[in-house]
């Protein structure tokens with residue numbers, strides 16, 4: 315039976331997309347989108363890129379206020395889902411109007427992630443970059459020349475570092491792993507971006523975890539002091555799984571969902587950054603932090619709720635990161651055991667035992683798009699055939 319009342323916990327990229335897609339699929343029941351943050355749902359990717367330079371918050375809005383009235387979607391900002399009562403099929407809310415219960419036929423958990431806080435003394439004085447509010451604080455701090463230390467050499471830390479260098483600040487990046495973006499890209503691509511950031515004038519401290527932060531900078535594990543007038547913490551995230559855990563839903567590295575993106579309670583789905591789903595290629599559970607995953611998850615869940623479409627999730631992952639004048643694009647997903655092969659300058663192919671799994675490119679949208687199409691068809695085991703298909707063609 316089609317549910318009549320859908321409640322979405324989390325009004326970020328995926329939560330809003332679920333509301334949009336439900337209406338696009340003709341869902342006629344009630345849709346309530348509950349978000350802990352103030353204001354309209356917004357795009358996060360520009361927070362570490364264009365927004366730091368232009369400060370244009372309006373450009374981040376995904377749908378205008380009029381969308382919610384015209385599509386009859388109830389949006390409750392500054393409101394938190396505090397608890398799920400699965401037996402009664404209702405959620406407990408807290409917000410401007412006080413506490414209240416809201417019933418659901420289907421609940422979508424789209425609660426995203428929050429910043430990981432590694433065991434570093436004095437982290438309370440570090441800044442975060444997760445929300446529009448965080449980005450506004452950072453932008454304000456960038457108006458006068460600073461010595462900045464960034465803890466974390468992942469996408470967000472490096473994007474921020476590139477912008478801060480462009481604005482003329484003195485920037486150091488501290489990364490516990492021996493290479494940049496180690497979880498997401500091949501060693502070759504890490505090396506390429508290390509060279510880029512050094513060329514931009516950023517000091518890189520690799521293989522050296524930070525152990526302390528204070529008003530004057532950061533101390534590394536070997537005692538090295540990195541002087542800084544402010545510190546950005548960008549050391550990764552952790553999924554917001556507490557609601558699901560308290561409701562005794564299955565969780566691991568995220569809220570565990572099946573190939574239809576249903577949690578261990580079929581009346582509850584989960585999507586995006588907070589969801590751990592089976593990789594269609596290997597069956598292993600993975601959790602991706604990307605706009606693509608959040609929006610594609612949302613579309614699949616909405617089609618199931620609105621039309622009973624039971625398609626399994628099989629979308630090809632893709633990701634991008636803008637650092638300085640370089641756009642890194644990744645088509646596909648490579649696990650930690652993948653091998654790499656440099657195909658040409660700025661193009662790296664990654665393989666596992668089943669063949670090609672991902673293609674990384676720099677400033678090469680044409681090859682990225684071809685790689686996506688190739689991988690969607692199932693990839694190719696042979697490097698020569700792959701080169702013929704995506705480069706020579």
Ligand SMILES: Cc1cc2nc3c(=O)[nH]c(=O)nc-3n(C[C@H](O)[C@H](O)[C@H](O)COP(=O)(O)OP(=O)(O)OC[C@H]3O[C@@H](n4cnc5c(N)ncnc54)[C@H](O)[C@@H]3O)c2cc1C
Pocket residue numbers: 323324325326327328329348349350351357358359360361362393394395396424425426427443444445470554557585586587588602603604605606608633634635636
């Ligand atoms: C600075 C930055 C740069 C990024 N750059 C890129 C990029 O270049 N490319 C890319 O693909 N991705 C990028 N990402 C990641 C991308 O933004 C996320 O993958 C995407 O937003 C995930 O969508 P989501 O809906 O799962 O979670 P989110 O968009 O994070 O939304 C989750 C929302 O749920 C709310 N929430 C949590 N708990 C509750 C609760 N109990 N009740 C109510 N609300 C709750 C949160 O406040 C939040 O607003 C970036 C992220 C950041 C922070």
